[in-house]
Amino acid sequence: MKKTSWTWVVSGLALAVLVVASASSSCAKKPKLARTGDVTQSAIATYVAPGDLDQYYLFYSGGHSGNVYVAGVPSMRHIATIPVFTPYPGTGYGFDKESKEMLGGFTWGDTHHPALSETNGDYDGRWLFINDNANNRVARIDLRDFKTKEILGPIANVSGNHGSTFVTPNTEYILAGSRFSIPLPKGTYAPIEQYGTQYKGVVSGISVDPKTGHMTVGWQIVMPPFNYDLGDAGKGRSNGWAFWTSYNTERATGKLEVTASQKDRDYIAAVNWKVAEQAIKDGKYKTMGGMKVIDPRDVPGVVYLVPCAKSPHGVDVTPDGKYFIGSGKLQAIVTAFSFDKMLKAIQDKAFTGNEDGIPVLNYDAVKEAEVNVGLGPLHTQFDDKGFAYTSLFVESAVAKWKLGTWEVLDKVPVSYNVGHLTAPHGDTVNPRGGWVISLNKLSHGRHISVGPSQPESSQLIDVAGDKMKLVYDAFTEPEPHYAQIIDTKLLKPIEIYTANENKHPGAIWDVKDAKVERQGNHVIVHMSAVRSNFEPNKLELNQGDLVTIYLTNIEQTTDELHGFSLNEYNINVVIDPGETKVIEFVANKSGVFPFYCTNFCSALHQEMQGYVLVKGRGGVAAASKGKAKTPVAVAGLGQ
């Protein structure tokens, strides 16, 4: 009897524990849901019916994928990927001669901050610039055809181009800067112990040709060895200035998370780029690494340091250009600095010291307000009604506050750990309002599970009303940092390349003009692609021949793309209607290799194929003759 009751007591206790445990665990699992308001309203607000079009383009940086992603707002649908610093067989980017040369041997990049070109401080829809944080480059995408047209760099003296590519109000310059100070010029060795004196940072203005968009380095300023983080260009009354945040003003090395987090304030570097421009004109520069580099000691007034709360990340200029907002990521405030007060402080010489000859302004003389936005503020964007929106990484939220009154009005939790945020024309003189997108670093499984390598999440927030409403979750490939949103009305992309436009000297427009010429062991092919054939459809080669194929898609209708893959030669090129691309390779493998159309084109797409026939060196007389003249210039695939 006793034994039985004991058993009952134990079982009862076990059951109770189980109930409590399961109840508490189910409670714990329940995620803290963001406000979604009425689900039906949210659905209608974001629904773009089949055949209908989005109102805005969203250009995401693709982080270490090296790409740029294009999505529509409000649907948040991913529409296209624009490869920039990484070969992308989907569009054949990095496989044809021109794009291969543009990539310059690098096979990846780290895109962070896209910047749309501007006219009078607002987006003009001409170009999109994007930085490469890893290899110190800047690229230009033409929004006429959504293709990467130019890559500048690696830029001399710039090391870790993170504070880039923010543009000035008329796209005079795009910004570039050093995230990682190093001994300069590049190639110089200095022991890490001499970091504070021998290592240097650089901030830079890349000038942009207003007609062609061609990029060249305009000016560089050598800076103390801080980590230059993010930037923004002045606008309106602050036009002519550029701002970069910096951390590690401790000039520390080693475990930076500790050593660079000791000071309560770091700096925002305020650069007067008109003074920099004039200094270059006046010859007040030294040449380093082939660049015109300004030493701030030689050009007084070119740069000032504004103290900003601990380890600032973003600096964002308000639409009217009156204030620049510094986000101290290790404090719970953003500081609104007054541009006018900064000018007055400079005039009054309200300096508290200097860093390598650069005056440090008095914080209180420049500060307009400190806004208690919340924990871990990183970036701020603006709307059309005078509100600012700040991302809070630590708090996983977006705060809405009012410019001028500096009061925080609303906060919406996001999932999770927001980095940048973006709004329609949200960093221009003319923000459109209505939406904010929270670009989150972690998604923690708010999606069907895809294993441990989880996508990033982007959340669409309706900010049209008083209270922010989270209305949509989207997920992206790694890894968006900043993004920009532009009204679709400002873009007029082409849909085909017309025969008139295609000035490629190797282009042909009629199947009859397709031909193969041999000059010694250089075989030059003019090839056409049109539904559903290549012409010529066979190439007779000798092992070791250098082959140049000018491949033209002679279609003149929309969306009739063709691809050209040569099996086991690691070649895949995609040509849009009316486009010509150059394929170059050395036929170093003998045998017969099929080529075929990779981009599905038509009912007879499978039949769109041909052969490359390569005679071995031991074969016929012609082959051995070719061997004697084998060029060494082209890097083909090793055998």
Place this chain on the structure above:
Amino acid sequence: MSSISTTGSVPTTRAPALSPVSRPGWLERTNLLFQLPLTMRTRVVVVIAAVLLAIAVLLPLWHMTLYSNQYTDGLNLYIYTHKLVGGAVQGDRDDLKEINTLNHYIGMHPLQSEDFHEFKWMPLALGILVLLALRAVVLGRMSNLVDVTVAMGWFGMFSLWSFYSKLYAYGHNLDPDAPVKVAPFTPPMLGSKQLANFTVFNYPALGSYFILLVLLLLLAGIVLTARQRQWELQ
């Protein structure tokens, strides 16, 4: 013409060839008609007709549209007196090239302006007709106007036949080695027809309506003068 036969008395000053007493036979009456001087109103109408005809040379005569699921806005082909134009509804798309690319699957000969002898003689013929119309205005005889009207009618009918025979030839002379074998066909000349996955619409375009209007104006010119003279003769 019958209106003239009902004429009672003809003033000798106006038509001295006719005997005031004997009623003229049909041959004489026809001769009289052809010799009638054109009224000012007729001449104005004929000048308008000549101008419209000259403009028609520059306008599309026929408009073919091919719709399918992939081409919801249609592929457009405009046939002028002297050229084929693939109309682009949007952007720089070349619809003529697209139609030829699609047609090559069924082995149709590519549509190209060089193959149309019509494009050589049609502008010439229309030019001659314009000159003939102006000549009628200047010489001012009904016979001249009847000439140009008859020539105009003949030109219209011949052109339609020529167009139809072209449509027939393109639909029937298909390459036997074509990847897709279809039964020979004639594209619609007026109206619509389903051809494989395409619904083809073919209708006269502005130029043809101009030409029709010109013909009607010339006929109106004849009637105007005839009626005016009838009234005067009464």
